[in-house]
Amino acid sequence: MATDIPTFATTQLSLLTTELRAELAETHLLTATHAPTVLQRAGLALLNLTLSSQRTGFGGKTLLELSLDSAVGGGELPEHGLRTGDIVAVAEQPKGAERKREREGMEKRGAQGVVTRVQREAVTIALDKDDAEGPGGNDKLWLVKLANDVTHKRLSQTMTRLQKMQSSEYSTLTLVLFGQSSPTPVSEEELSASMEWNDSSLNDSQQDAIRFALASREVALIWGPPGTGKTHTLIELILQLVNRGQRVLVCGPSNISVDNIVERLSSHKVPMVRLGHPARLLPGVLNHSLDVLTKTSDAAAIVTDIRTEMDAKQSSIRKTRNGRERRVIYGELRDLRKEYRDREDRVVTDLLRSSKVVLSTLHGAGGYHLKNEKFDVVIVDEASQALEAQCWISVLASGAPKLVLAGDHLQLPPTIKSLNSKKTKASQKADKSVTDEVAADVADMPLQQCDPSNGTLETTLFDRLLALHGNSIRRMLTTQYRMHEAIMTFPSQTLYESKLIAAEAVKARLLKDLPYTVRDTDDTREPVVFWDTQGGDFGEKTEDDAESGAKGRSSLLAESKVNEHEAAIVRLHVGRLIEAGVKPEDIAVVTPYNGQLALLSQLLKDKFPGLELGSIDGFQGREKEAVVVSLVRSNVEHEVGFLGEKRRLNVAMTRPKRHLCVIGDSETVGRGSKFLKSWMEFLEEHADLRYPDLSELQGDG
Ligand SMILES: Nc1ncnc2c1ncn2[C@@H]1O[C@H](COP(=O)(O)OP(=O)(O)OP(=O)(O)O)[C@@H](O)[C@H]1O
Numbered sequence: 001m002a003t004d005i006p007t008f009a010t011t012q013l014s015l016l017t018t019e020l021r022a023e024l025a026e027t028h029l030l031t032a033t034h035a036p037t038v039l040q041r042a043g044l045a046l047l048n049l050t051l052s053s054q055r056t057g058f059g060g061k062t063l064l065e066l067s068l069d070s071a072v073g074g075g076e077l078p079e080h081g082l083r084t085g086d087i088v089a090v091a092e093q094p095k096g097a098e099r100k101r102e103r104e105g106m107e108k109r110g111a112q113g114v115v116t117r118v119q120r121e122a123v124t125i126a127l128d129k130d131d132a133e134g135p136g137g138n139d140k141l142w143l144v145k146l147a148n149d150v151t152h153k154r155l156s157q158t159m160t161r162l163q164k165m166q167s168s169e170y171s172t173l174t175l176v177l178f179g180q181s182s183p184t185p186v187s188e189e190e191l192s193a194s195m196e197w198n199d200s201s202l203n204d205s206q207q208d209a210i211r212f213a214l215a216s217r218e219v220a221l222i223w224g225p226p227g228t229g230k231t232h233t234l235i236e237l238i239l240q241l242v243n244r245g246q247r248v249l250v251c252g253p254s255n256i257s258v259d260n261i262v263e264r265l266s267s268h269k270v271p272m273v274r275l276g277h278p279a280r281l282l283p284g285v286l287n288h289s290l291d292v293l294t295k296t297s298d299a300a301a302i303v304t305d306i307r308t309e310m311d312a313k314q315s316s317i318r319k320t321r322n323g324r325e326r327r328v329i330y331g332e333l334r335d336l337r338k339e340y341r342d343r344e345d346r347v348v349t350d351l352l353r354s355s356k357v358v359l360s361t362l363h364g365a366g367g368y369h370l371k372n373e374k375f376d377v378v379i380v381d382e383a384s385q386a387l388e389a390q391c392w393i394s395v396l397a398s399g400a401p402k403l404v405l406a407g408d409h410l411q412l413p414p415t416i417k418s419l420n421s422k423k424t425k426a427s428q429k430a431d432k433s434v435t436d437e438v439a440a441d442v443a444d445m446p447l448q449q450c451d452p453s454n455g456t457l458e459t460t461l462f463d464r465l466l467a468l469h470g471n472s473i474r475r476m477l478t479t480q481y482r483m484h485e486a487i488m489t490f491p492s493q494t495l496y497e498s499k500l501i502a503a504e505a506v507k508a509r510l511l512k513d514l515p516y517t518v519r520d521t522d523d524t525r526e527p528v529v530f531w532d533t534q535g536g537d538f539g540e541k542t543e544d545d546a547e548s549g550a551k552g553r554s555s556l557l558a559e560s561k562v563n564e565h566e567a568a569i570v571r572l573h574v575g576r577l578i579e580a581g582v583k584p585e586d587i588a589v590v591t592p593y594n595g596q597l598a599l600l601s602q603l604l605k606d607k608f609p610g611l612e613l614g615s616i617d618g619f620q621g622r623e624k625e626a627v628v629v630s631l632v633r634s635n636v637e638h639e640v641g642f643l644g645e646k647r648r649l650n651v652a653m654t655r656p657k658r659h660l661c662v663i664g665d666s667e668t669v670g671r672g673s674k675f676l677k678s679w680m681e682f683l684e685e686h687a688d689l690r691y692p693d694l695s696e697l698q699g700d701g
Helices: 005-033 036-041 096-104 149-164 172-177 188-192 204-215 230-243 255-268 283-288 290-296 298-319 323-353 388-398 425-432 436-443 461-473 485-495 564-579 594-604 646-653 674-686 694-699
Strands: 045-056 062-068 087-092 111-118 122-127 141-145 219-223 248-252 272-274 357-361 377-380 402-407 474-476 528-532 587-591 612-615 624-630 656-664 688-690
Touching: 005 149, 005 388, 036 045, 036 594, 045 122, 062 111, 149 388, 172 219, 172 388, 172 402, 172 461, 188 204, 204 219, 204 230, 204 474, 219 230, 219 461, 230 248, 230 255, 230 377, 230 402, 248 255, 248 388, 255 272, 255 283, 255 357, 272 283, 272 290, 283 290, 290 298, 290 323, 298 323, 377 388, 388 461, 402 461, 461 474, 485 646, 485 656, 485 674, 528 564, 528 674, 564 587, 564 594, 564 624, 564 656, 564 694, 587 594, 594 612, 624 646, 646 674
Parallel strands: 219 402, 219 474, 248 357, 248 377, 272 357, 377 402, 528 656, 528 688, 587 612, 587 624, 624 656
Antiparallel strands: 045 062, 045 141, 062 122, 087 111, 087 141, 111 122
């Protein structure tokens, strides 16, 4: 059914505003009402930091590297949810009685910046203001994640543009994306045309997807289930497009998703440029960065010449006492600066023009660099992780008549705060106290009742197009190169139409076959193990947040659950794998609950250095030889909370290569949903079943 474009855009605008409010409310509420330690546990803050180095980064920004204070033992940072690109405030850590007052002022007083690098032992922040001083070297510091309204502004500008567009301005692509035109059918002839592949290893489903994307006129979806080589396929598609003389804009929701493509494309000698702040790019990608190229390419020499001249003039001002002479030099400097900017603009434009492939985040595509650029195709990787409005930034900026989306709508969509936050009085209060500028911005926007038929934020463009045009616009990649066949079977049958095939090289790989010595044990020869904790001895607990009490808590903290006995099984199982010779670095433990994650970290981090622990959501896109999943939920009410989301379970169960160990209460979990029921049944029938013995667990120190 066709969608009315202005109505759709209006709905999106109001949903985005609600989302911004929820995000601001949550951050404000949390930072205002919770102790720093609680914020740290929720993954929103890091405490006890010191400044380990300070330097000037690209664009003259001050970079602060923060690591754990040696007074608290230094070493690895605790688990946290900070990611490159997050906006944070850094300030002196509040002490004792000052705490509450200090926290409330954090956003105003602390220096603000962007996280540019996250390492095990340090986080690097680029301060926002060029001349920002930042904290002193001796201070004990903490940092807190802030709401990001910069992102919001660009999203709402894009949707406003779509809302105000005259119908005569709609491109055929836009009409197809809203179901007002049908996609041009692709002929069999085009699909079977002979091709010269750059990559001879492509499997049939990958080749089909590329042929289809090349032949499609307006839109093509490449559906890539876990481990099926989505990015691999996109690289070949990009090369094929460039060979056909087409100009391509390639985007992804995160810097890492884009860098991943730049890295793989760079061995192919395609003229390409990566937009984006160099401080946020992977080091290996920098020599394709527009900012860096502007300073280092041949053309950049003419810019550098002027820079030298300007520097000379500047120092001559300092030497001159004569007012008239000074004025003359100032005048010359002004002209030089203008000339400098003009030349730099030309260098940038030339670099962009000569690039057949331009890569940026979806957000970055909305910057001024692409204002006058035209592309033939826009490709979005990890499209099911992007908000629809984000995709529109790249569609409108590219002016391209054709869109290719790659993704998997059965893994987790982007996180939407406004869906989760039940408004409490406290959060409404926090809502009102948002900074004036943002508040004014929010107040300007229409907020009305949304008709769900006009879309929700959670519905990604990928989802919506599948619903709109069905399978005729998609091709699925079906050979997966990650999981043992037994690990793949359940997700394949229940989510991927039984179409997944395990590649020869991976289908029978077990831990005992790892390329280093691993003993053959009951655990290392099993691809799927299920520790069933049913029986009522493994009850969950709701995380006791003593400091703030239950009332003012945000959904994030309120939902936190722990299951101590399950944690003990995790320790037992991980211990056995390591004892058999599996390296801790090859094992990950994931769980849906932050509370459980904190408990597991306490229990396992020191005991098994190198072991990776994380939330399921944070592990999307990753893989490990062995993955242990602690499901946590175990209660007489059979409540499963957000385990009910099958896309989250899908992510959890499709991370391992050789060994999946699930720990959960089949009685509680099995009643959570149809999907959970069939998963529990599958595990009971096909996994190596274990029933834990409490006394044994308690004995295990
Ligand atoms: N045709 C192929 N032949 C052999 N190996 C392949 C092929 N296609 C992909 N792979 C391998 O499969 C793995 C996953 O590929 P890639 O990273 O491109 O997948 P992806 O779909 O982007 O990842 P994810 O599943 O995390 O989304 C890589 O190790 C890649 O080398």
